Amino acid sequence: MHTRSRGLLAGIDIETVKDKVSREPGRSLFARIQSDFSFVAETMRRKNYRNCVGNCGSAYNTPMEMEAGFIHRLTGGADALDYVHRMIDILDDNWETNVPNWHVNKGGTLTPYFPQAMVCLAADMCRDSLDPRRADTLLRLVREYFIDDNVFESVTFSYPFGQNIPITRNIASAVCALVFGKESGHPEWERTVDWGRDTCQGYLRHTMDASGYSYEGVGYGYITSVYWIYIFAQLLFQNGRENLFASHPLLGRIPDAVFQIVFPDLTSMAQTSDLTVPEDLPWLCLTARHYGRPQDMDLWHRYCHDSRNQNVQNQDLRLWHVWRGNLLSLIWLDDRIQPLAIEKSALPTAAVAAGTEMANFRTSWGPDAVYLNFLGQGRSIRQLVHLHADGSHFSLFAHGDSLAVDGGYWNDLEDQHNVILVDGRLARQAGKPAATLERAGKLQDFQRDDIVDYVMADVSGIKECRWAHRHLMFVRLGGDDACIVLLDHINPDDSRHTFWWQLHAHPASDIRITGPNTATVEKTHARLDVTFVIPHPGDFPTDPHRLALRTDEVFMPNIAEADKPKVKAEARQTEINDLGNSSLWRPRLVAELFGWNCMMMTILVPRRTGAPPLKVTPVPERRILRAEVESAGFKDTIVGALDHAYIELKDLQGRTGLGLLREDRQGRLLHRWTVDGQPLFRR
Numbered sequence: 001m002h003t004r005s006r007g008l009l010a011g012i013d014i015e016t017v018k019d020k021v022s023r024e025p026g027r028s029l030f031a032r033i034q035s036d037f038s039f040v041a042e043t044m045r046r047k048n049y050r051n052c053v054g055n056c057g058s059a060y061n062t063p064m065e066m067e068a069g070f071i072h073r074l075t076g077g078a079d080a081l082d083y084v085h086r087m088i089d090i091l092d093d094n095w096e097t098n099v100p101n102w103h104v105n106k107g108g109t110l111t112p113y114f115p116q117a118m119v120c121l122a123a124d125m126c127r128d129s130l131d132p133r134r135a136d137t138l139l140r141l142v143r144e145y146f147i148d149d150n151v152f153e154s155v156t157f158s159y160p161f162g163q164n165i166p167i168t169r170n171i172a173s174a175v176c177a178l179v180f181g182k183e184s185g186h187p188e189w190e191r192t193v194d195w196g197r198d199t200c201q202g203y204l205r206h207t208m209d210a211s212g213y214s215y216e217g218v219g220y221g222y223i224t225s226v227y228w229i230y231i232f233a234q235l236l237f238q239n240g241r242e243n244l245f246a247s248h249p250l251l252g253r254i255p256d257a258v259f260q261i262v263f264p265d266l267t268s269m270a271q272t273s274d275l276t277v278p279e280d281l282p283w284l285c286l287t288a289r290h291y292g293r294p295q296d297m298d299l300w301h302r303y304c305h306d307s308r309n310q311n312v313q314n315q316d317l318r319l320w321h322v323w324r325g326n327l328l329s330l331i332w333l334d335d336r337i338q339p340l341a342i343e344k345s346a347l348p349t350a351a352v353a354a355g356t357e358m359a360n361f362r363t364s365w366g367p368d369a370v371y372l373n374f375l376g377q378g379r380s381i382r383q384l385v386h387l388h389a390d391g392s393h394f395s396l397f398a399h400g401d402s403l404a405v406d407g408g409y410w411n412d413l414e415d416q417h418n419v420i421l422v423d424g425r426l427a428r429q430a431g432k433p434a435a436t437l438e439r440a441g442k443l444q445d446f447q448r449d450d451i452v453d454y455v456m457a458d459v460s461g462i463k464e465c466r467w468a469h470r471h472l473m474f475v476r477l478g479g480d481d482a483c484i485v486l487l488d489h490i491n492p493d494d495s496r497h498t499f500w501w502q503l504h505a506h507p508a509s510d511i512r513i514t515g516p517n518t519a520t521v522e523k524t525h526a527r528l529d530v531t532f533v534i535p536h537p538g539d540f541p542t543d544p545h546r547l548a549l550r551t552d553e554v555f556m557p558n559i560a561e562a563d564k565p566k567v568k569a570e571a572r573q574t575e576i577n578d579l580g581n582s583s584l585w586r587p588r589l590v591a592e593l594f595g596w597n598c599m600m601m602t603i604l605v606p607r608r609t610g611a612p613p614l615k616v617t618p619v620p621e622r623r624i625l626r627a628e629v630e631s632a633g634f635k636d637t638i639v640g641a642l643d644h645a646y647i648e649l650k651d652l653q654g655r656t657g658l659g660l661l662r663e664d665r666q667g668r669l670l671h672r673w674t675v676d677g678q679p680l681f682r683r
Contacts, residue, residue: 007124007179008066008331009073010238018074020335025305029330030074033067036326040064041083062087062115067327069122072129081129084122088134088141091119095145114228116146117172120179143184146176152195155202162207162215162383164225170199171228178235197242200229204250206382209355212250212257215383217273222281226254230283234332245290252291255284259299259342260351260360263397264369266303270395271406272358272375273386280304280325285332295347298339305329350453350474352446355380359443359455361474363482370398370482370606374472376457377441389427391441391459392470393417396484398606399526402506405586411556419459420470420598421500422492427463445675451476452660452673465492471642471658471675477631483605483614487625487640487658490598496543499598501591503530504554511551511587517618519549519589525609532591533601533618533627545595552590557583601625601640621649634670637661639680647680654680 004010009017020026040063065087072080095116123130123138130138150173151166174196181189203225207215214221233244233251245251258281261270284300287293304325343365352359357376363369377391389412396404407416414426441459453474460468473485490499503521505511510522521528537544593600603616615630624647625640640658641647647654652661659674661682674680 005124005127006239007121007175007235008070008328009125010235011240012238012331014073017331020330020333021074023335025301026330026333026335029305029326029333033326033330034071037064037067037071037080037083041068041079062090062119065115065122066118066125069125070327070331073125076129081126084119084126085131085134087115087119087122088138091115091141092137095141114168114172116141116149117175120146120176124179139180139184142176142180143186147173147181147184147186147189147192149173150192150195152192152199155199162203162380163385164216164220167199167203167207167225168228171196171232174199175232175235178232178239178241193236193241196232197236197244200232200244201248202382203229204248206380208250208254209353209378209380210250210253211351211353211355212254213261213272213353213356213358214257215273215356215378215380216386217388218261218269218271219274220386222254222258222269227281227283230286231328234286245286252287252293255287255293255296255299256347257353258284259295259345259347261358261373262299262303263402264362264365264371265367265397265400266299270360270371270373270397271408272356272373273388273390274409280329282325282328282332285329285334288337289332289334294337294340295342295345297337298342298345300329301339302342348448350448352443352455354378354443357441357443357457359446359472361453363476363480366480368399368480370396370480372396372472372474372484374443374455374457376443377439377459377462378443379440388412388417389414389462390417390419391462392419392457392468394472394484394486396528396604396606398528399480399608401523401526403509403521403523403526403528403606404503404604405506407504407554407556407586409556415502416504416554416556418503420463420468420488420490421502422463422465422490422598423498424500424592447675449673451662451671454658454673454675463490463492465490466494467491469642471640473638473658473660475629475636475638475660481631483603483629483636485638486602486604487642488598488600488602489642494596496594496596497598499593499595499600501532501593501600501602503589505587505589507584507586509587511589513549513551513589517547517549518616519551519591521589522609527607527609529605529607529613529616530589531603531605531616531618531627533603533625534593535595535599535625536620536622538622540596543596545593545599547600548592548594550590550592552588553585554588555583555585599625599640599642601627601638603627603629603638605629624649634662634664637663645676645678649683651683652680653683654678656680 021030065084068080068083071077150170152170155166155170174193177189177192216225236242236244281304284296288296350361355378357378359374362371373395375390375393379387394404395406404418414421439461441457441462444456444458447454455472457470468490471487475483475485477483505521506523508523511519513519517532519530532547534547535545605614607613617628619626619628627638629636638660639647642657645655645657656674656676656678659680661680662671663669672680
């Protein structure tokens with residue numbers, strides 16, 4: 001074997017790495033790598049256990065092998081080299097039988113996630129020390145199995161381009177080809193490397209929208225597929241082959257998407273299509289370097305390095321991505337880059353993405369901010385899994401607490417999202433898996449104003465209605481205070497229906513109904529005061545709209561646990577520590593509106609625990625929904641007249657479908673906003 005590395009250390013002077021680990025944060029990263037490796041190696045030796053939880057929550061058979069290779073390269077430690085030898089032996093003993101079959105038994109395809117690529121990258125870091133028998137064995141495996149374990153043709157010419165399993169399988173094949181293909185004598189190794197590049201390009205084209213959001217969702221997108229795309233892009237770059245960072249600027253926009261969906265307290269990201277993922281993002285070290293983005297270093301330090309690297313040794317081989325991230329972060333980290341605090345960056349506090357149809361709003365980039373994630377149920381024709389019936393769903397995090405949550409993972413249907421149900425039933429998706437959600441929604445008319453951010457979700461086709469619109473106003477009240485106004489406007493078929501407005505709360509929340517049209521969601525640091533405004537009884541005098549509030553619980557199972565006996569009952573005793581990966585019961589607030597259509601305004605006011613409530617007053621008006629929200633020093637008057645955009649009241653006049661007037665205590669106008677730019681005046 002050649003001494004020149006073609007893997008993670010390609011083109012890197014090992015002395016510069018040793019210098020990096022002599023100071024912070026490299027010193028603490030390397031210490032964690034060594035500690036984690038020692039724990040895993042000893043546990044596996046003691047239990048003779050080799051299958052561990054890895055990326056994407058799927059089983060792979062060679063945990064911590066790259067860390068072992070890196071430790072040996074830096075220290076010459078014999079135990080780390082012996083561990084790499086053992087990982088080669090495991091693949092040699094099990095590749096044709098146990099490795100693929102174990103993965104199939106866990107619900108995957110006839111290939112495991114990544115072990116072949118990671119063992120090759122591990123062996124590459126200790127090339128000079130591998131014993132000849134293991135070196136020959138590895139080259140034989142690369143030649144006979146690893147490089148050919150791909151699905152390039154089916155991915156390229158059919159729909160699976162947007163799915164993490166075939167994409168990462170192809171990248172793993174290409175990594176093996178790049179690192180050991182030439183030495184193995186495989187005749188197609190260079191073509192395989194090019195196919196790996198094409199796989200990365202295809203995924204970025206078909207499974208990420210132009211803003212850098214993933215159709216696959218948070219976990220499968222950023223922690224699995226994009227994670228390995230960054231790895232392979234850096235391998236190509238370090239080997240002097242291609243610079244995907246230059247040719248694909250989307251790789252530089254993905255971090256902004258992550259910024260937008262990270263909770264203000266940096267504990268996790270908003271759930272979109274699958275998991276809440278409080279995991280490591282080592283590729284932020286790459287984007288900081290390649291694109292001159294010092295704010296990415298701040299996010300890495302605070303979200304990944306400082307917060308995520310907890311002592312998890314008592315979890316007995318539950319090895320999540322944060323462990324793998326320590327190694328990649330250390331290799332990729334440029335500690336000369338001075339982080340730019342997120343609060344000082346130029347990131348907008350509201351943004352919308354066409355394609356995935358996602359909008360994000362926050363009062364600031366500080367930890368006490370109010371944050372809202374709003375979904376329109378976008379989709380790609382090349383991404384047919386992990387889709388959720390989440391058109392018009394909102395998730396709300398405020399003042400340190402999750403108050404309105406997404407079901408997450410495979411809880412994909414409408415009764416597990418904060419959306420309207422017509423007649424309490426699901427739409428076309430009822431009883432079908434996520435991959436069969438036929439229709440997409442759209443976010444429209446995104447607007448930014450000094451005090452109001454606005455967007456509308458059109459989910460008419462999803463719900464098979466004449467129209468089904470949810471208008472959202474994110475109203476800034478000053479500092480990190482805000483209120484959210486939802487105006488639901490749904491007409492299925494010009495006949496009478498029941499409409500279920502839903503809010504799924506965090507499992508540790510308490511929901512109380514406080515009046516005929518009010519409720520409160522309470523958690524540790526914050527609460528959410530909810531007020532509903534419905535049509536005036538005179539609008540439909542023979543059959544006026546009626547509102548009934550109730551609470552219940554919804555079971556949201558982890559797909560891996562759903563078929564286990566007693567899971568549903570035992571979930572009530574589950575410790576609430578991982579919303580993305582536990583089977584849980586969640587409290588739900590349901591507002592049932594009975595009427596000839598759904599015309600309902602909802603005022604959501606998040607408040608810190610102990611803070612007095614804002615005064616929210618529904619004002620009865622014919623053919624118009626109206627409410628007043630009183631804050632310190634001013635009052636907001638909100639009116640909705642979406643059917644006719646005609647306002648003739650004793651104190652208001654306008655020709656708009658939705659508007660807000662802000663006035664001080666003396667009645668002087670402070671601000672005016674209308675959805676269509678049409679006038680709205682105080683008489």
